[in-house]
Amino acid sequence: MEYRIFASTDELALACADIFMELLKEKKNAVLGLATGASPVKTYQELIRRYEAGEISFADVTTFNLDEYCDLPKNDKNSYYTFMHENLFNHVDIKEENTHLMDGNAADAELEAAAFDALIEEAGGIDIQLLGVGRNGHIGFNEPADHFSDGSFKVKLKQSTIDANSIYFDENPMPRYALTMGIGTIMKAKKIVLIATGEKKAEAIRAAIKGEVTPRCPVSILQRHPDALLLLDKEAASLL
Ligand code: F6R
Numbered sequence: 001m002e003y004r005i006f007a008s009t010d011e012l013a014l015a016c017a018d019i020f021m022e023l024l025k026e027k028k029n030a031v032l033g034l035a036t037g038a039s040p041v042k043t044y045q046e047l048i049r050r051y052e053a054g055e056i057s058f059a060d061v062t063t064f065n066l067d068e069y070c071d072l073p074k075n076d077k078n079s080y081y082t083f084m085h086e087n088l089f090n091h092v093d094i095k096e097e098n099t100h101l102m103d104g105n106a107a108d109a110e111l112e113a114a115a116f117d118a119l120i121e122e123a124g125g126i127d128i129q130l131l132g133v134g135r136n137g138h139i140g141f142n143e144p145a146d147h148f149s150d151g152s153f154k155v156k157l158k159q160s161t162i163d164a165n166s167i168y169f170d171e172n173p174m175p176r177y178a179l180t181m182g183i184g185t186i187m188k189a190k191k192i193v194l195i196a197t198g199e200k201k202a203e204a205i206r207a208a209i210k211g212e213v214t215p216r217c218p219v220s221i222l223q224r225h226p227d228a229l230l231l232l233d234k235e236a237a238s239l240l
Helices: 009-026 041-052 080-087 109-122 159-168 183-187 199-210 218-224
Strands: 002-006 031-034 062-065 067-069 128-131 153-156 177-180 191-196 228-233
Touching (some): 009 128, 009 191, 009 228, 041 080, 062 080, 109 153, 109 177, 191 218, 199 218, 218 228
Parallel strands (some): 031 062, 031 128, 128 191, 191 228
Antiparallel strands (some): 067 177, 153 177
């Protein structure tokens, strides 16, 4: 597992956008695994800027998102479907039918998650999976647990995740469940790029890089991935 430390989140976002751009130059029909949350926002803004400048196109790209809340209308302002459209999809030439998020309201969550994993396989697998990390070390919504998960599944969110994300839910209470790519699904990606910024992520990053590989800190599994890169700002890297 490699890591790079940046002086600013702007520089980090430029470097991350460079990685995506390099892939899209080589492979116009790349399969991207995407994340929501604060961490990737600047990278998405930079990708939109490059698209508007005519430097990249998403016309042949396929995307799969890490996770989606359960029991939240698809078009709710806090759904990850809405997030992805507002922060990336509405601003580039990606085809709606090539974007994939799990349906958090599916009647059969298990079936929905299995179908999602099958679709990823059918698409040829994920070329680059973008990740953020939770303060508790979660990736996707793989919360600290006794075992690493395998395929995608429905998860009960930990109180620490609810505390971290409930700031976005001013009207309705934050959902308690989500569908998430499993650790096995994430680890199958050919390349993994994780963004972590701010001191609140410092302990998770220390554990990820210096700690033992344990499902109590799910991000630590990246030590076992052959091509995982962590992009960190100085604060997130402050305990290394
Ligand atoms: C988002 C996701 C989560 C976030 C993590 C960090 O799709 O899967 O694991 O990446 O909770 O969130 P931020 O970036 O908001 O600090």
